[in-house]
């Protein structure tokens with residue numbers, strides 16, 4: 783077996799999914815080849831990390847939904863105006879102009 787073939791079979795070798803004959807061939811090549819031994823160490827440490835990650839389950843906290851609605855209730859309304867493109871200053875100015883116009887209208891025509 784040459785290095786190219788050994789490298790091609792490296793992942794299956796590490797996962798133990800080669801048949802006994804091929805497994806033996808890869809093992810004996812790696813034993814006598816420092817380049818492939820180095821490659822084997824890299825592949826097996828990567829495989830160990832991936833297996834560890836595969837068993838790790840990330841769970842959202844049980845109270846995540848409660849925490850989100852609590853945060854939404856605490857967030858000021860102007861935040862949403864600004865978030866959706868209406869700056870609070872302009873919003874306040876528009877309200878002020880409308881109120882002044884109503885007051886002016888009442889003063890002149892009222």
Ligand SMILES: [Zn+2]
Pocket residue numbers: 784785786788811815816817818819
């Ligand atoms: Zn080799």
